[in-house]
Amino acid sequence: MDAEERRPHQPNAQPFLRALGYSLRGVVYAFHAEKNLKRDVWLFTLLAAVEWCLRPSLAQTAITLFVSMCVFAAELFNTAVELAVDVASGWKDHPVAGMAKDVASGAVSFVAFGALAVAAWLLASNWPWHLWLFSRRNLDSVALVTLCVAAVWAVRLWPYRGVAEIKRPRKEGQS
Numbered sequence: 001m002d003a004e005e006r007r008p009h010q011p012n013a014q015p016f017l018r019a020l021g022y023s024l025r026g027v028v029y030a031f032h033a034e035k036n037l038k039r040d041v042w043l044f045t046l047l048a049a050v051e052w053c054l055r056p057s058l059a060q061t062a063i064t065l066f067v068s069m070c071v072f073a074a075e076l077f078n079t080a081v082e083l084a085v086d087v088a089s090g091w092k093d094h095p096v097a098g099m100a101k102d103v104a105s106g107a108v109s110f111v112a113f114g115a116l117a118v119a120a121w122l123l124a125s126n127w128p129w130h131l132w133l134f135s136r137r138n139l140d141s142v143a144l145v146t147l148c149v150a151a152v153w154a155v156r157l158w159p160y161r162g163v164a165e166i167k168r169p170r171k172e173g174q175s
């Protein structure tokens with residue numbers, strides 16, 4: 001595969017826009033292919049629904065959104081590690097390849113536990129819970145959450161037009 005095939009998009013675009021295009025391509029692929037990321041999109045939507053109802057302050061909303069983005073980032077790094085390990089190992093089993101994937105997935109677990117702690121803090125600090133869904137309370141928070149959910153779903157639903165499907169070749173006996 002030559003360099004042009006590896007970098008197929010926007011040959012005349014500004015370097016910044018080109019880099020943005022490549023990042024978007026990677027993120028769309030991961031959201032299209034990784035079941036964990038698909039599940040995280042739903043969990044993020046659930047968090048947004050909770051924030052639409054509870055209407056935390058703007059600072060609290062920003063913190064929870066930042067932590068959610070850290071979870072997405074950790075999953076994306078994990079996906080990148082899995083792909084790199086699969087290519088480096090030629091899709092063959094190797095203890096170091098397996099360990100590399102286990103370490104990467106351990107990193108995701110750490111961020112996920114941190115995110116659970118932040119979710120608990122959000123719920124506890126807004127106790128007793130009121131349903132503010134149809135009020136004008138903290139509209140700036142609502143706007144921020146809505147923007148982030150829309151962005152995440154845009155990436156999730158963006159059609160994936162990969163050069164090739166990336167998947168591990170099936171072993172004998174696997175369906």
Ligand SMILES: Nc1ncnc2c1ncn2[C@@H]1O[C@H](COP(=O)(O)OP(=O)(O)OP(=O)(O)O)[C@@H](O)[C@H]1O
Nearest residue numbers: 036082089091092093094095097098099101102105
């Ligand atoms: N090349 C390999 N050699 C040895 N063990 C491997 C190899 N690839 C994967 N494994 C083991 O199988 C586990 C699952 O790997 P796999 O590539 O199927 O990830 P996955 O199930 O898609 O993970 P995730 O759910 O995080 O996306 C790894 O954590 C590792 O323990």
